[in-house]
Amino acid sequence: xTDTERDRSSGDNVPTIRHGRxxxxxxxxxxxxxxxxxxxxxxxxxxxxFCIFFASAFITLTVTMLTVDIKSDxxxxxxxxxxxxxxxxxxxxxxxxxxAKNEVKEVLxxxxxxxxxxxxxxxxxxxxxxxx
Numbered sequence: 001x002t003d004t005e006r007d008r009s010s011g012d013n014v015p016t017i018r019h020g021r022x023x024x025x026x027x028x029x030x031x032x033x034x035x036x037x038x039x040x041x042x043x044x045x046x047x048x049x050f051c052i053f054f055a056s057a058f059i060t061l062t063v064t065m066l067t068v069d070i071k072s073d074x075x076x077x078x079x080x081x082x083x084x085x086x087x088x089x090x091x092x093x094x095x096x097x098x099x100a101k102n103e104v105k106e107v108l109x110x111x112x113x114x115x116x117x118x119x120x121x122x123x124x125x126x127x128x129x130x131x132x
Contacts, residue, residue: 028111042104047097051090058086 042091070076087125 026115034107034111037107038104042100044097044100044103047093047100051093051097054086054089054093058083058090061086083127114121 024096061079063081065076065079
């Protein structure tokens with residue numbers, strides 16, 4: 001009785017493993033900080049969402065202020081204050097989004113460059129062996 005038949009007869013559900021051959025396999029070593037950065041992901045989509053939200057709020061408030069006859073000074077002050085806060089938030093989240101948009105890509109480039117450097121070093125070592 002083979003191992004596979006023994007495993008199946010014991011009642012264990014062992015998955016069938018199929019292996020397809022590939023030409024090459026690249027294995028990347030990743031530091032703990034790089035792994036943490038990849039786990040967190042990039043917060044750029046949240047920053048962009050907030051930027052879009054405040055931009056639409058700014059447009060809505062501005063159009064309302066320009067088209068509606070607001071007679072109360074308090075309401076005008078509230079609309080104007082909300083407009084100013086929206087502009088500040090648009091600038092703040094826009095800058096945060098711009099700075100964080102390539103964070104994950106940069107980590108991946110660092111990880112991928114290690115394999116390319118090793119290949120270049122190996123090619124240079126092979127060239128030195130061939131010329132000797």
